[in-house]
Amino acid sequence: MQFTIHHVNFTEKKTEINFNLDTDCDQDIYVSLRLRDKDIWYSIEYKDEALVKTTKDNNNYFVEFDHQVFLKQFTCLVGKKNIVDVHLKIADQYYVLKPSFDSEEFNENHEYKPLNTLAKLKPYITKGNKLAYKISAVDVKPSLGMINDSEQKVVFSIKPIRENRFFPTKLFIGERFHDSLPVYKRTIELLGNSGQYILNKCSVNGLDLNSEEQKLEMVAQYSEDNILINSTVQVDTNFESPLIKIDNFCNLKLGKSEKNILAISIKKEKINVTIKEVQTDNNLVEMNLELDSKIASENVDNIKLAFYKETKNGKKGEYFKFHELDYTKLEENMVRVNFELYQLFNEVNINNAQSLKLFISFVYNHNHYFEKVKLENPIEHKVGVGSLNLKLHGEKTLTLNVVRKQLNPYKIAILGSCYSRSAFNSQKKYFNPDYKNYFEIVYTNFQPSIISMSSDPIEFAEDKFSDLDPADLLNVQREFEKTVFEDLEEHAPDYVIIDFFVDATHGVIKLDDNKLIGLNSSVKRSKYYRNHLATTTYSIHNRKPEFFKMWEEACIKFIEKITKIIPPHKIILNNGGLIDKFFDKNNDIQSFIKKGEISKSEYEHFNSVWSYMNNFFLSNLPEAQFIDLRPYNFIGSYDHPVSPGPHHYESGYYKKYIDELRRIIMFNERSL
Numbered sequence: 001m002q003f004t005i006h007h008v009n010f011t012e013k014k015t016e017i018n019f020n021l022d023t024d025c026d027q028d029i030y031v032s033l034r035l036r037d038k039d040i041w042y043s044i045e046y047k048d049e050a051l052v053k054t055t056k057d058n059n060n061y062f063v064e065f066d067h068q069v070f071l072k073q074f075t076c077l078v079g080k081k082n083i084v085d086v087h088l089k090i091a092d093q094y095y096v097l098k099p100s101f102d103s104e105e106f107n108e109n110h111e112y113k114p115l116n117t118l119a120k121l122k123p124y125i126t127k128g129n130k131l132a133y134k135i136s137a138v139d140v141k142p143s144l145g146m147i148n149d150s151e152q153k154v155v156f157s158i159k160p161i162r163e164n165r166f167f168p169t170k171l172f173i174g175e176r177f178h179d180s181l182p183v184y185k186r187t188i189e190l191l192g193n194s195g196q197y198i199l200n201k202c203s204v205n206g207l208d209l210n211s212e213e214q215k216l217e218m219v220a221q222y223s224e225d226n227i228l229i230n231s232t233v234q235v236d237t238n239f240e241s242p243l244i245k246i247d248n249f250c251n252l253k254l255g256k257s258e259k260n261i262l263a264i265s266i267k268k269e270k271i272n273v274t275i276k277e278v279q280t281d282n283n284l285v286e287m288n289l290e291l292d293s294k295i296a297s298e299n300v301d302n303i304k305l306a307f308y309k310e311t312k313n314g315k316k317g318e319y320f321k322f323h324e325l326d327y328t329k330l331e332e333n334m335v336r337v338n339f340e341l342y343q344l345f346n347e348v349n350i351n352n353a354q355s356l357k358l359f360i361s362f363v364y365n366h367n368h369y370f371e372k373v374k375l376e377n378p379i380e381h382k383v384g385v386g387s388l389n390l391k392l393h394g395e396k397t398l399t400l401n402v403v404r405k406q407l408n409p410y411k412i413a414i415l416g417s418c419y420s421r422s423a424f425n426s427q428k429k430y431f432n433p434d435y436k437n438y439f440e441i442v443y444t445n446f447q448p449s450i451i452s453m454s455s456d457p458i459e460f461a462e463d464k465f466s467d468l469d470p471a472d473l474l475n476v477q478r479e480f481e482k483t484v485f486e487d488l489e490e491h492a493p494d495y496v497i498i499d500f501f502v503d504a505t506h507g508v509i510k511l512d513d514n515k516l517i518g519l520n521s522s523v524k525r526s527k528y529y530r531n532h533l534a535t536t537t538y539s540i541h542n543r544k545p546e547f548f549k550m551w552e553e554a555c556i557k558f559i560e561k562i563t564k565i566i567p568p569h570k571i572i573l574n575n576g577g578l579i580d581k582f583f584d585k586n587n588d589i590q591s592f593i594k595k596g597e598i599s600k601s602e603y604e605h606f607n608s609v610w611s612y613m614n615n616f617f618l619s620n621l622p623e624a625q626f627i628d629l630r631p632y633n634f635i636g637s638y639d640h641p642v643s644p645g646p647h648h649y650e651s652g653y654y655k656k657y658i659d660e661l662r663r664i665i666m667f668n669e670r671s672l
Contacts, residue, residue, distance in 0.1 A: 001025065003088055005099045005131060008106070010123050012113045016064045017086075017131075019097060025090065029054045031063045032089040033133075035074050035082060044085075048074040051089065067113075067121060070135060071225040077119065077135055078228045084133040085126075097131050112136065117166055118227045137229040142168060142220035144235045144262055145195070147254075149244050154199045154252070156190065158220060158233065168220035171197040171233075173264060175216050178314065182219070182230060201246045202366035204266060216264040233262045247365045248298055271295065271371045273360045275398060276334075280381040283341050285392065289373065291333040291360075301363045305337060305373070307344070307356040307400060319370075322356055341392075342385045345402065353434075356400040372397045406437050410665060413443040413493035415453075415484065417501035418647065419576040421446060423654040430641050430651045432658050439661075442491040445484050446475050449502045449518025451540075454554040454561070456514045457482040464528040472522040479517055488565045495665065496566050497627075499574040500617075501647070503551060504610035507541025509533060516540070542609045552616060559621050568623035569668060572661070575614055575628040577607050578646040582636030589635065592646045603646065625664045629656055 002022045009016040017031065030053050034046040050073035054063040070077070070084065088095040099106065103125035112120035112134075119135055126132050145157035160166055171192070174184030188204065190197035218233040235256045244252040249271065255263040273295070277288040295303065305327055308319040323344050327335045358373040380393040384405070391401040414421045424441050425431035445453075460480035465473055478484065488496065506519040517537075523529050540547050562571065580603060584590045593600050618624060637650040 001090075001095060003095055003097050005097050005101075008099075008123060008131070010110055010113070012067075014064060014066045015123065016062070017097075018060065018062055019088075020060045022059075024059065027090050029056070029061060030089045031065070032087045032094060033065075033069065033073070034085050034087065035077070036085065038079065038082065046085075050074065054088075067115060070115060070121065070133075071227070074226055076226050076228055080137045080229070082135040084135060086131040086133070098129060099125055099131065103129060114138075116224050116227060118222055118224050118229055137227075140220075140222060140229060140231045142222075142231055142233045144218075144233050144239070147242065147244075149242070152201055154201065154244055155192075156197050156199065156218070158195050158197065160195060161222075166222070167193065167195045168197075169193065169223045170221040171218065172221070173199070173216050173218050175214065182232075184219075204246050204250065204252070204367055214266045216266065218262050218264060234260050235262050236260070247367065248294060249364055249369055250367070268369070268371075269294075271369070272374060273371055274374045274376050275358075276376050278377075278379050278381075278392075280383075280392065282383055283385060285337075285339055285341065285381075287337045288330070289327075289335050289337065289360075291335065293333060295360075295362060296333045298364060303360065303362045305335075305358065305360055308359050310355040310357050310399075319357065319359070341383060341390050344400075345385055345388055345390075352404075354402045356402065358398040358400075404437065406440075409436065409438055409440040410495060411442045411491070411493045412439050412661075413445075413488055413491060413496045414441060414498075415445045415448050416497055416499035416574060417447045417576070418642070419501060420497045420499045420574045422642075423657045425654075428641050430639070431654045435658055438658075442493050443487055445478055445487070446522070447502045447518070447520030448479070448484065449508050449516075449520070450500065450558050451503065451508045451551055451554040452479060452516050452518035453482060453484050454557040455482065455516040458511060458515050458517070464532075465526045467527050468522065468525060472525060475520065475522040476526065479520065479523060485561050485565060488562070493566070495570045495572055495661075496562065497572045497574055497661075499576045500610060500613045501576055504542065504576075504613055505578075505606050507539065507544075507547065509537040509539050511537055542605075551613070555613075555617055556620060559617070563621070568621055569625065571621065572625040572627060572664060573614060573617055574657075575626065575630060577610055577630065578603055579634070579636050579649065580646065582638065582644055583650060584638050592636070598646050625668075627657065627660045627664070629653060629660065632656060 003019050004022075005017060005019045007016075007018040030051040033050040033052070035048040037045045037047040050069045052063055052065040052069070054061045086097055088097060107124045110122050110124065112122045115121045115135065117138070118140065119137055121133060121135050123131065123133050140161055142161065143159045145159050147157075148155040156171065158168055158171065171190040172187045173190070174187040177183050177185045188199070190199050192198050219230050220233055221228065221230050237260060239256050239260075241253065241255040244254070246252055246266070248269070250266055250268045253265045253267050255265070257263050271292045271294060273292055274290050275287050276290050279286045289305075304324055306324040307322045309322045311318045311320070325337050325339055327337045329335055359370050360373055361368065361370045363369070375394050375396055375398055378395050379398070380391070382389070382391050384390070387404055387407050389403045389405050393399055393401070412424070414424075421444060423432055424435050424439065426433045426436055458480045460477050462473070462477070465476050468476065478487075502518050502520050508516045508518050510516050517523060517533070523533075540550065542548070578598070580591055580593050580598075581589050582592060592598055593603060614626075618626060632652075634649050634653040634656070636644055636646070636648055638644050640648040640650075642648060
């Protein structure tokens, strides 16, 4: 069935609608006015409905309803704008009313008409070409009048709106969840009506733990019939900002914004609770704290010391109570706290790093106060408790950092380059600071050559490489002595990751029959290579005719040797590959080829050789696993911690690499 609207007559008091139906209908037809539930995100749902029966003349229908139906039938219209959709209801089915006229012209010709003191109404055609109503709040601007401050309370007067003695039904002070929406996570309701509202000073409660000053706003709530709107209170342009004393620990400061909105802040007085001395003995901690003289001299109740979990919500910090500490009162303003770190976490199983702050809390005049405990002297104490690494530290305030350590991580060996090794870097956010939660690197042979690893050992003379740092020296020593397979047996990794960077791009040098050295960066950095090996040895790389046969034979030998140590399904080949594109400082995409870092022919040649090596290896060891990140189209980045280049990727590559490794391991574990 299809219903078509021919005419809508919208007056100040009522609406008349004429429509027809393209077929006969013997059932009663009702116009359904349904209020959208605007608190439901990303879908249209309804919470109230009003039904009006239509009259019929052949296939033409007519309905008339008074606008008071919106006030009487809907339980509550809240906020600046409400939408009421118009449908037809036959039995339990709903049907759309489509206009036969121009929707843009209809919307232009219909203005708002008053519904009551607080709201106005108009029909409109939606983007979906359906009839609906907008019920919008009128522009209510509550204005602050007199302020009367006394010892126990503050009385605020609100001026009436529209000169008809119309006052707020409720007045409250609230803190928004976020500046973007008038939704409040905590409110203090003021008592009273008829323009006079009382704030009891003992109700100013629950200050933010992390700020000296808490920003609030005063909201006037108006209601009439079933209309309910909230509006922030305004002040005159010549408003003077008074400071109202709440008690000995905080003040209420009033001001105004650029738009003359009343701005309220609860400003705490400075309270100093200082850790004078800290003694640590592995798991045991003892602290002596000096309380502020105000806390000792005033009638303060319910003093507590506790660690609070520190979290972030946007730019703001939020704190949640984690563990309360017992304390002993000493002479004067001193207290002593003794606790075991193990007791704080013996029943806690976390999977993410946490930060805790030490706070003191107390009650004064029925108001709750919180303050970070300060440090007189810096402290740093590290200890392991079970599966947790704890760090008690701070310069000015005490912080307890908690990081879970993996007691049984997967042991990984790397026979590869930065493509395979750099992701396992916990020191830089660019890579994976948390990789140790899953993996332990038990062995690295950096930038090895398959040809070199499968050739005969060479006597290593350490004094010839004395210009190298210890890491490079160890790498060169392994290149000479060919101990990789013995090393793998000794370290017994769960998985081995390999890549063919050196063979695909640099090759080897030949010292004697079957005595070969891979040209990794450690070898090439040495003076002995530049001054001697480079000129006295024979270079074999992928442009030499004998290279590929030599590499293929070496690859078969390598597979035979390594599979005697590591099961084939636990050998992982990393695809690698050079890149051309990279992000510059402005996040624009640039080209290493165009900038002359590498020629197009070299780029294509090296990647072609590398791809051939990968395919050859996987064809001869089909049970091996394969990490291939090419489908994700990662490129390079100017801010790579080592250097930007065709062999260094953007941060996302290294994070996805770890994800792929976890996926492979999980798949293996579930498949076996």
